[in-house]
Amino acid sequence: xxxxxxxxxxxxxxxxxxxxxxxxxxxxxxxxxxxxxxxxxxxxxxxxxxxxxxxxxxxxxxxxxxxxxxxxxxxxxxxxxxxxxxxxxxxxxxxxxxxxxxxxxxxxxxxxxxxxxxxxxxxxxxxxxxxxxxxxxxxxxxxxxxxxxxxxxxxxxxxxxxxxxxxxxxxxxxxxxxxxxxxxxxxxxxxxxxxxxxxxxxxxxxxxxxxxxxxxxxxxxxxxxxxxxxxxxxxxxxxxxxxxxxxxxxxxxxxxxxxxxxxxxxxxxxxxxxxxxxxxxxxxxxxxxxxxxxxxxxxxxxxxxxxxxxxxxxxxxxxxxxxxxxxxxxxxx
Amino acid sequence: xxxxxxxxxxxxxxxxxxxxxxxxxxxxxxxxxxxxxxxxxxxxxxxxxxxxxxxxxxxxxxxxxxxxxxxxxxxxxxxxxxxxxxxxxxxxxxxxxxxxxxxxxxxxxxxxxxxxxxxxxxxxxxxxxxxxxxxxxxxxxxxxxxxxxxxxxxxxxxxxxxxxxxxxxxxxxxxxxxxxxxxxxxxxxxxxxxxxxxxxxxxxxxxxxxxxxxxxxxxxxxxxxxxxxxxxxxxxxxxxxxxxxxxxxxxxxxxxxxxxxxxxxxxxxxxxxxxxxxxxxxxxxxxxxxxxxxxxxxxxxxxxxxxxxxxxxxxxxxxxxxxxxxxxxxxxxxxxxxxxxxxxxxxxxxxxxxxxxxxxxxxxxxxxxxxxxxxxxxxxxxxxxxxxxxxxxxxxxxxxxxxxxxxxxxxxxxxxxxxxxxxxxxxxxxxxxxxxxxxxxxxxxxxxxxxxxxxxxxxxxxxxxxxxxxxxxxxxxxxxxxxxxxxxxxxxxxxxxxxxxxxxxxxxxxxxxxxxxxxxxxxxxxxxxxxxxxxxxxxxxxxxxxxxxxxxxxxxxxxxxxxxxxxxxxxxxxxxxxxxxxxxxxxxxxxxxxxxxxxxxxxxxxxxxxxxxxxxxxxxxxxxxxxxxxxxxxxxxxxxxxxxxxxxxxxxxxxx
Numbered sequence: 001x002x003x004x005x006x007x008x009x010x011x012x013x014x015x016x017x018x019x020x021x022x023x024x025x026x027x028x029x030x031x032x033x034x035x036x037x038x039x040x041x042x043x044x045x046x047x048x049x050x051x052x053x054x055x056x057x058x059x060x061x062x063x064x065x066x067x068x069x070x071x072x073x074x075x076x077x078x079x080x081x082x083x084x085x086x087x088x089x090x091x092x093x094x095x096x097x098x099x100x101x102x103x104x105x106x107x108x109x110x111x112x113x114x115x116x117x118x119x120x121x122x123x124x125x126x127x128x129x130x131x132x133x134x135x136x137x138x139x140x141x142x143x144x145x146x147x148x149x150x151x152x153x154x155x156x157x158x159x160x161x162x163x164x165x166x167x168x169x170x171x172x173x174x175x176x177x178x179x180x181x182x183x184x185x186x187x188x189x190x191x192x193x194x195x196x197x198x199x200x201x202x203x204x205x206x207x208x209x210x211x212x213x214x215x216x217x218x219x220x221x222x223x224x225x226x227x228x229x230x231x232x233x234x235x236x237x238x239x240x241x242x243x244x245x246x247x248x249x250x251x252x253x254x255x256x257x258x259x260x261x262x263x264x265x266x267x268x269x270x271x272x273x274x275x276x277x278x279x280x281x282x283x284x285x286x287x288x289x290x291x292x293x294x295x296x297x298x299x300x301x302x303x304x305x306x307x308x309x310x311x312x313x314x315x316x317x318x319x320x321x322x323x324x325x326x327x328x329x330x331x332x333x
Numbered sequence: 334x335x336x337x338x339x340x341x342x343x344x345x346x347x348x349x350x351x352x353x354x355x356x357x358x359x360x361x362x363x364x365x366x367x368x369x370x371x372x373x374x375x376x377x378x379x380x381x382x383x384x385x386x387x388x389x390x391x392x393x394x395x396x397x398x399x400x401x402x403x404x405x406x407x408x409x410x411x412x413x414x415x416x417x418x419x420x421x422x423x424x425x426x427x428x429x430x431x432x433x434x435x436x437x438x439x440x441x442x443x444x445x446x447x448x449x450x451x452x453x454x455x456x457x458x459x460x461x462x463x464x465x466x467x468x469x470x471x472x473x474x475x476x477x478x479x480x481x482x483x484x485x486x487x488x489x490x491x492x493x494x495x496x497x498x499x500x501x502x503x504x505x506x507x508x509x510x511x512x513x514x515x516x517x518x519x520x521x522x523x524x525x526x527x528x529x530x531x532x533x534x535x536x537x538x539x540x541x542x543x544x545x546x547x548x549x550x551x552x553x554x555x556x557x558x559x560x561x562x563x564x565x566x567x568x569x570x571x572x573x574x575x576x577x578x579x580x581x582x583x584x585x586x587x588x589x590x591x592x593x594x595x596x597x598x599x600x601x602x603x604x605x606x607x608x609x610x611x612x613x614x615x616x617x618x619x620x621x622x623x624x625x626x627x628x629x630x631x632x633x634x635x636x637x638x639x640x641x642x643x644x645x646x647x648x649x650x651x652x653x654x655x656x657x658x659x660x661x662x663x664x665x666x667x668x669x670x671x672x673x674x675x676x677x678x679x680x681x682x683x684x685x686x687x688x689x690x691x692x693x694x695x696x697x698x699x700x701x702x703x704x705x706x707x708x709x710x711x712x713x714x715x716x717x718x719x720x721x722x723x724x725x726x727x728x729x730x731x732x733x734x735x736x737x738x739x740x741x742x743x744x745x746x747x748x749x750x751x752x753x754x755x756x757x758x759x760x761x762x763x764x765x766x767x768x769x770x771x772x773x774x775x776x777x778x779x780x781x782x783x784x785x786x787x788x789x790x791x792x793x794x795x796x797x798x799x800x801x802x803x804x805x806x807x808x809x810x811x812x813x814x815x816x817x818x819x820x821x822x823x824x825x826x827x828x829x830x831x832x833x834x835x836x837x838x839x840x841x842x843x844x845x846x847x848x849x850x851x852x853x854x855x856x857x858x859x860x861x862x863x864x865x866x867x868x869x870x871x872x873x874x875x876x877x878x879x880x881x882x883x884x885x886x887x888x889x890x891x892x893x894x895x896x897x898x899x900x901x902x903x904x905x906x907x908x909x910x911x912x913x914x915x916x917x918x919x920x921x922x923x924x925x926x927x928x929x930x931x932x933x934x935x936x937x938x939x940x941x942x943x944x945x946x947x948x949x950x951x952x953x954x955x956x957x958x959x960x961x962x963x964x965x966x967x968x969x970x971x972x973x974x975x976x977x978x979x980x981x982x983x984x985x986x987x988x989x
Contacts (some may be wrong), residue, residue, distance in 0.1 A: 106370075107369040107370050143808060224369065226369060226372050227372075228370075228372050252369070254369075255369060260366060262364065263364070265364070265366065266366050266367075266371050266374055267366065267367050268368065268370055269367050273371050275371040275372065275378065277374060277376045283378070283381055286378075286380045286381045287377040290376045290381075292382065321599075
């Protein structure tokens with residue numbers, strides 16, 4: 001009976017994962033692994049090469065024998081040829097922490113139906129930034145979990161809205177899917193008098209994430225980075241530590257190529273701030289220029305501090321992004 | 334302040350104000366659009382506002398349209414006018430012919446006068462207006478004079494187009510002939526200041542005359558105009574016309590009940606015409622005759638048109654008064670000359686009183702006249718009569734005084750031989766002897782068929798007559814016969830004793846007595862001249878001073894007029910042909926017939942050239958068209974259209 005329940009639960013969980021990732025896509029993800037640009041030392045024996053030379057099966061280098069070295073590592077082939085003693089050096093394998101930080105705020109949930117005829121996605125026709133981000137997070141989480149990496153998944157809005165920490169192995173895939181597919185309540189911003197104000201906003205969130213981060217690993221932040229308080233102070237807390245920081249900025253077609261006309265009163269979905277505009281060619285030009293400038297500033301900020309910046313469109317293909325672009329930039333291998 | 338075109342402003346306001354309100358209200362409405370973040374939009378707006386004052390004027394369609402709009406409105410305010418003339422405003426006098434021939438309906442079924450008024454109005458609309466925001470009066474001025482036999486100022490010089498057009502529209506057709514002389518006198522009087530003639534005047538300030546007529550004006554050869562002073566616009570298309578050009582009805586001398594009517598019908602067409610002529614009495618048709626009228630003849634030397642003529646006569650027996658009408662029934666373009674009327678007096682026999690001490694010859698002559706009654710009395714008996722009763726009852730149509738000056742003169746008609754009554758402004762300065770008649774008015778009804786050439790008077794009173802007396806015959810030293818009117822009475826004076834002349838032995842004496850009694854008894858007072866030409870005034874005498882008379886005419890009724898202190902009544906408004914009836918209190922109505930009966934006026938052949946004094950003026954080639962066209966309404970309309978286009982572009986969903 002319990003086995004039946006477990007089987008049922010597994011089946012329903014698998015079904016939830018397939019809502020995010022196509023089974024064929026998952027099959028292709030099985031062959032991938034997350035790669036750290038700096039080979040890091042993990043806490044457990046994982047399938048990760050560390051730059052630290054230690055005991056492993058993979059030959060890395062030779063050094064002359066010194067009295068007291070372990071004779072088991074003497075390279076007798078070289079002794080036979082050169083009549084000199086050299087020791088083999090091996091790469092030490094380490095495990096990797098992957099922290100995926102997902103922006104789940106209202107700005108990611110623009111629920112406008114976008115028909116994208118170019119995408120190869122077979123998922124639901126409603127492709128929002130949030131949906132795209134969740135699918136991307138699911139793909140990265142899947143790759144990390146199937147390769148026995150330590151995965152932490154956090155979501156945030158005005159503050160951290162949820163976290164799945166220290167997941168390892170395939171068994172956590174359903175949990176991850178459930179976490180990603182859950183309905184996150186949209187909370188209004190905290191007032192300045194709220195005692196938790198320091199923990200709110202992107203800066204506060206990054207403060208919390210930085211404080212909870214241990215060891216080293218990879219941190220992937222998936223967001224649109226439209227923070228009115230700015231992203232700089234928050235990213236500074238995360239970049240420069242012992243984590244590889246990947247900032248993936250997700251923008252929708254409506255943000256990249258707005259199709260507004262006439263006199264409009266724009267209302268911010270998060271804070272209900274308004275902007276009265278009269279659409280004109282000049283204004284659209286200035287908007288695009290501002291958008292490009294903003295994205296370039298973010299890119300420069302990240303790359304100048306050793307991070308990696310990726311711009312993704314919500315109508316782009318997840319498969320192309322993951323299987324091609326992320327491989328290319330070295331996040332996956 | 335005067336609003337020249339209030340309706341234009343109302344129409345423009347009716348369009349512009351709702352549009353403006355619509356734009357205002359629509360402009361306020363902003364569609365709410367939810368976006369993921371206003372962060373970048375706010376930055377974009379700030380950048381746009383910062384750079385706006387310093388950016389170059391970019392290609393902006395809306396701005397361009399608004400600029401065009403403003404320019405057009407400013408141009409409209411400048412009062413643009415398409416004009417063929419320049420310089421200060423000019424003055425024009427419009428001379429519009431309203432004679433009988435202008436009533437011909439040969440221009441698209443409307444009369445020549447209507448066409449003349451239409452062309453005149455078109456010209457007036459082309460006059461330059463006062464320029465907006467100008468301190469100098471550069472507007473054109475015009476004056477309107479309508480003429481037939483007489484000229485009448487319809488409107489004095491003014492630049493008010495509405496007033497001028499209203500004056501033109503008020504011109505009524507007249508039934509009389511046309512004469513330009515009086516109109517030109519008025520023109521000269523109004524167009525020139527005292528002491529300044531055309532030679533010294535700046536050509537720009539000369540008044541320009543514009544004549545709208547068919548050219549059938551009888552006194553053109555007496556009109557003098559300067560070079561290029563007059564522009565002639567010829568009206569009319571055809572000269573085809575059939576007219577009654579003469580009419581006479583009379584009673585037989587022997588049998589007054591028998592009436593003979595003689596009429597002449599003229600044909601102005603190039604071909605022989607056959608038409609029916611209808612004869613009516615008191616609106617009852619008595620006879621219709623078919624008449625063939627030969628075609629017109631053009632005099633080769635003078636190029637004058639001589640109409641073909643045919644005579645027609647009718648006879649009937651009528652023992653009462655009546656209105657005789659002769660009408661030609663052929664349909665032509667001029668109706669005013671298709672009929673003629675005459676008033677047939679009743680077969681009246683007069684009652685005559687002869688006051689004499691004894692004059693067998695005179696009495697015999699009077700008895701030879703077909704009088705109803707001839708009474709004789711002595712001067713003493715006459716003086717003893719109740720003269721007031723004589724005046725009121727008009728017992729006698731004519732009173733003949735033979736060498737007698739009565740104490741009182743009742744109001745009547747007098748034939749006086751050899752004496753001059755007192756109080757009639759005639760004096761006798763001397764007695765002249767051996768007088769022979771040297772001249773007489775043979776055409777006067779009193780002297781018709783009377784030969785005075787052999788009359789000799791042994792002596793005669795030398796008469797000093799007032800200015801208004803009419804001398805019918807002259808002796809060598811004094812008037813022999815004179816006619817004058819005083820105090821409601823008519824006096825036919827013979828200043829000599831007939832017994833002291835050879836006149837009674839002349840056969841014409843009896844005829845003179847008949848003519849005199851008939852004239853005095855029927856044509857003055859009781860029977861005034863009842864057949865008149867169009868424009869000839871109705872004159873009636875013998876009324877009580879101040880008597881109010883009502884007149885019915887062809888196109889009006891119950892118009893009142895009052896007799897003057899001398900008991901005479903003068904009604905000049907007889908432009909229209911037809912029957913005029915004067916209703917006198919306590920008397921039988923007097924009927925008058927007004928006819929055209931004018932050969933020249935019935936000649937409606939339009940002239941393409943008129944011959945003035947020493948100058949030929951050709952008709953203008955083209956009919957009057959508007960030469961000054963104010964353009965500002967078009968500018969405003971285009972500006973309004975641009976406003977609508979700008980609004981459409983502004984709200985268009987198509988990004989430009």
